[in-house]
Every structure is written in structure tokens, then in C-alpha cells.
Amino acid sequence: MQFKGRDIVSIKDFTREEIDYILKTAAAMEPIAKSGSDMLHGKILATLFFEPSTRTRLSFEAAMNKLGGTTIGFAEPKVAAIKKGENLADTIRVVENYADVLVLRHPLEGAARLAAEFSDVPVINAGSGAEEHPTQALLDLYTILKEKGTIDELNITLMGDLRYGRTVHSLAYALSLYKVNLFLVSPEILRMRREVSDAIKKRIKIVEGTEVGEVLPETDVLYVTRIQEERFPDPAEYAKVRGTYKIGVATLQDAKEDMIIMHPLPRVDEIDHEVDNTRHARYFQQVWNGIVTRTALLALILGAKK
Numbered sequence: 001m002q003f004k005g006r007d008i009v010s011i012k013d014f015t016r017e018e019i020d021y022i023l024k025t026a027a028a029m030e031p032i033a034k035s036g037s038d039m040l041h042g043k044i045l046a047t048l049f050f051e052p053s054t055r056t057r058l059s060f061e062a063a064m065n066k067l068g069g070t071t072i073g074f075a076e077p078k079v080a081a082i083k084k085g086e087n088l089a090d091t092i093r094v095v096e097n098y099a100d101v102l103v104l105r106h107p108l109e110g111a112a113r114l115a116a117e118f119s120d121v122p123v124i125n126a127g128s129g130a131e132e133h134p135t136q137a138l139l140d141l142y143t144i145l146k147e148k149g150t151i152d153e154l155n156i157t158l159m160g161d162l163r164y165g166r167t168v169h170s171l172a173y174a175l176s177l178y179k180v181n182l183f184l185v186s187p188e189i190l191r192m193r194r195e196v197s198d199a200i201k202k203r204i205k206i207v208e209g210t211e212v213g214e215v216l217p218e219t220d221v222l223y224v225t226r227i228q229e230e231r232f233p234d235p236a237e238y239a240k241v242r243g244t245y246k247i248g249v250a251t252l253q254d255a256k257e258d259m260i261i262m263h264p265l266p267r268v269d270e271i272d273h274e275v276d277n278t279r280h281a282r283y284f285q286q287v288w289n290g291i292v293t294r295t296a297l298l299a300l301i302l303g304a305k306k
């Protein structure tokens with residue numbers, strides 16, 4: 001398996017064997033992610049964030065620092081030359097000279113693919129519009145595996161904004177490589193993008209619905225997402241769905257004892273804060289798993305780990 005020098009643009013570029021290998025590497029990296037190492041000493045990671053982020057950017061930076069590397073970049077395109085009208089291809093052709101790996105978040109679908117075509121150093125997609133967020137999917141899979149001991153044979157419910165949420169697109173593609181049943185729960189207008197549901201239907205069983213109560217008793221993993229207000233073309237459409245679903249302690253009465261709840265964060269109002277103290281909540285554990293998974297990815301891509 002060859003990871004050195006690879007881009008991570010779409011989760012669809014990876015086979016199940018490759019994903020399993022990344023998850024295995026992540027498990028082996030847990031102690032290093034805690035105590036640190038100098039594995040990537042002298043290497044530079046550049047973060048190019050054209051959209052807001054807390055976790056993804058900071059966790060890539062933390063992961064790089066943990067491995068002894070350094071980071072440069074911007075989180076605010078207003079301060080970069082983009083403000084002067086520089087196009088993405090030129091920005092990439094400049095920044096690739098400064099760094100060994102680029103991490104890009106951009107509001108446009110296809111931006112990461114374009115950047116990867118222009119860059120000689122590997123490009124990691126940290127979110128391309130509403131399209132994909134592959135490293136989030138990897139840390140989500142890692143969390144499921146760590147918590148449940150398996151991904152196969154689980155009933156997994158993706159709930160929330162399945163239309164504009166990029167994390168659920170990457171996660172759905174990835175899960176379709178495993179033997180899972182997938183329940184897709186959303187308000188009607190936020191149903192899973194057709195291109196995603198059509199692709200995954202060929203491999204696994206999916207059931208789409210609007211009421212989480214119908215699938216909750218069978219669910220092993222409940223993955224909740226925020227409504228992506230900023231991606232709605234029409235504010236009136238957002239107003240219709242705002243606050244239409246919420247997981248509270250009462251909702252969880254029918255849930256399996258060992259069901260886990262995940263969320264890529266940030267949360268707005270879709271999971272009640274009371275749920276944080278239940279045995280189900282795992283969304284803050286996901287944050288740590290994000291660092292662990294990203295240390296594994298950086299070590300593999302930069303050739304420090306085979």
C-alpha cells in the first residue's frame with residue numbers, strides 16, 4: 001500500500017483495505033499523539049483556510065506539532081493575497097514552495113481537486129463546500145471502531161442536514177465499504193444528495209426517513225449534524241427547517257443502552273446539553289480521535305510511517 005505523497009481529496013479515492021490500514025496506523029499512533037515525537041522534524045505543513053474552522057485547522061496544526069514538524073498558513077483569506085485577486089491555482093503554486101503538505105478548506109466544490117492538480121506536494125481536503133470532508137470521515141470511522149470494536153454489522157443513523165453537510169457525504173461513502181445498515185434521517189428538503197445515495201445504494205442497504213424515533217431503537221451509532229445555514233441559497237428555506245430536530249434526554253428513552261451519539265461539531269441546538277452527561281455522548285472524544293487520526297495521516301503521507 002502506497003500512502004507517501006498521496007493527496008486526500010475524496011474518501012472515494014480510498015479502498016476499504018487502505019482505510020482499514022489508516023485506522024490501524026491511527027491506533028498505533030495513540031501514544032505518540034499523547035507524548036509527541038520528532039518523526040516529522042524539519043517538515044512544514046501549510047493550512048490554507050478560506051472558510052471558518054476551529055477543530056479541523058487546530059487539530060492538523062496540533063498533530064503536526066506533536067510529530068515535531070511546524071506549521072504556517074492563514075485562517076482568514078482577507079489577510080492573504082487572495083484579497084488582491086489572486087486565484088487559487090496561483091496561491092497553490094506559490095505555497096507549495098513553502099511546505100511539504102497543504103491542508104485546504106474552501107467554500108467551492110472541486111477546489112481541493114483543483115489544488116491537488118496544481119500542487120506537487122500532497123494536498124489534504126479539509127472541506128470543499130458542501131461536497132466532502134474526508135479526514136473527518138476517517139476520524140469518525142476511527143471513533144466508531146474504537147468505541148464499538150467493529151464497523152461491520154452495525155446499524156448507523158445519519159441525522160440532520162444530509163444535503164449540505166459535507167461530513168455526512170464522506171462518511172456515507174466510507175461506510176458503504178463496510179457491512180452496515182444505514183438509516184438516513186432528515187427533514188424532507190435536506191435529504192441525502194442523490195449522487196451520494198445512488199452511489200452507496202449499490203453497496204449497502206439504506207432506509208431514508210424523517211423521524212428519528214422510527215429507527216432509534218435499532219440504532220448503534222447516531223451521527224447528528226448541524227443545519228448548514230451558510231449553504232442555503234434561500235434564507236426562507238432555512239427558516240422552514242431551523243430547529244426542526246433535536247436530540248434530548250427524552251428522545252433517548254428508546255435507545256439501546258450502548259448506543260453512541262456522535263457529532264462533527266460545531267453543534268447549534270440539535271443536541272441538548274443535557275445529553276452531554278449521558279452514557280451515549282461521544283462527540284468530545286471525537287475531537288481527540290481527530291488528532292490521533294491526523295497524526296497517522298501526516299506520518300503516512302510524508303513517508304515517516306509505512
Ligand code: NCD
Binds near residue numbers: 133136167264265
Ligand atoms: C464540519 C465542517 O466544517 O464541515 N466541522 C468540522 O470540520 N468538524 C461540520 C460543520 O461545520 O457543521
